[in-house]
Amino acid sequence: MTTANSSRETILNLRYGEQTKPHKLLWNEQIAALLQHRSVRNYLPDALPDGALESMVAAAQSASTSSNLHQWSVVAVTDPVLKAQIADLASGKKKDANGFIKRAPAVLLWVADLSRNNRITCEAGADTKVHDYLDAFVMATVDAALASQNAVVAAESMGLGVVYIGAMRNQAKALAALINLPQHSFVTFGLVVGRPANNPEKPETVRPRPPQEVVLHHNRYDAARSMQALDAYETEFHKFREGLGMGHWTWKDSVVYSNKFEYMDGRENLRHTVVERGFKLL
């Protein structure tokens, strides 16, 4: 595991392994902190420290929000009964796959939220037609994501661990009902937060990423260069999985697996749910 004092070399080795590393890189404590992110699924049951949630929300609010419209909300679930119900909704067919949500002290549900502004516009007697377009859905979704990522950076600075839960969209309709979401809003994803258990038998490490050439393009998109740069990642990813005793898979194998329909486990109904909840996606 890396620490606050880990060297640049150690950090870059965990993030890129033996692949080509970005050769010129500005470095400071902030960059070092961001590069050391890892997802945590093993939590101590301790409640969040006093003020931690408020700091995360202040950080979230400080992120940019499209046209200063604040089209997001966050529902912080700490009630154990409710949290267990939510864990079950997110686990779906994979029984207790997200059972760690029950043991963690909190799960934050990040909401793409047009509801406030829809109501304000209605009350002013104006037309809310703009909210019927796909663009409004994207605006609110992006707002929620920018806010949550700032909250993640804040949480990690306080020694907390987090993991995003996209499976909160598996049973989007039931989840919205459970937490009384108003129309024109939906839970975009969840974020579990708590103190990492740091179980030495189940270490949760930084995951290797592909070389920068896979995602970074200059001036125009270069698909051939991006695909070519993935070759190195195949080897690196395979090595990482083997190290964790996870079996012989390359990254491309995992991509193909993720596209199996049964992996959706309810998410195929997302469109139906959000339309029912007032988004028209025109």
Next chain:
Amino acid sequence: MTTANSSRETILNLRYGEQTKPHKLLWNEQIAALLQHRSVRNYLPDALPDGALESMVAAAQSASTSSNLHQWSVVAVTDPVLKAQIADLASGKKKDANGFIKRAPAVLLWVADLSRNNRITCEAGADTKVHDYLDAFVMATVDAALASQNAVVAAESMGLGVVYIGAMRNQAKALAALINLPQHSFVTFGLVVGRPANNPEKPETVRPRPPQEVVLHHNRYDAARSMQALDAYETEFHKFREGLGMGHWTWKDSVVYSNKFEYMDGRENLRHTVVERGFKLL
């Protein structure tokens, strides 16, 4: 303007003004840095420092990505001719509204990108049906947003300024063609980056946010409490605009204005464009 050494009180006053501030708040340098974010639209023409882009991308790659699928890309546009064309696309009817993009050294186009994984899945002879669902569109959009927000935090730590440009969706079709985007991808938003000009006559300050009660809910969504907490923001927002000589508007006025149809300026075609680009949004 705040500095790295600004006090907690100064920072919270800029962020929340005279509204109720979160009374218990854990504080450290990271939280202070996040809370001091401001959007910058006034740039020096200097090129990005060597290695700054690579650090931003390393930070972006270190963000969580749904199921480790890396369904995002970023196109860094620094070519002046291309950058000017992009600025014009984003300005649309509001002639040169985003003209500052021309003067800044770079605009990063954040792409929700299923193209790589679609190709990998096709090449493996497997079904790409999962990509036809709204959920895949959301996954890629969220991936792009989490990555970009980490890049923003990295950029600001290097003394750079940024501003998000949602207007990159106004002419989504033309923009995709201009930068050779492959099918199954679209530009979710842009991010201008460069050294802030810090023009004393046009100071770019931290914008006040509503009290936390507006966006933060405990266990279940409480619409009444959220709407009530907005009252304080009406006054605060009005005061902020008056301070900048921007005229008599409350926040709710700005919400109603943002819902005027002409404000979309092409974004009403987003659905048409993304469907044409291979997303089915089922």
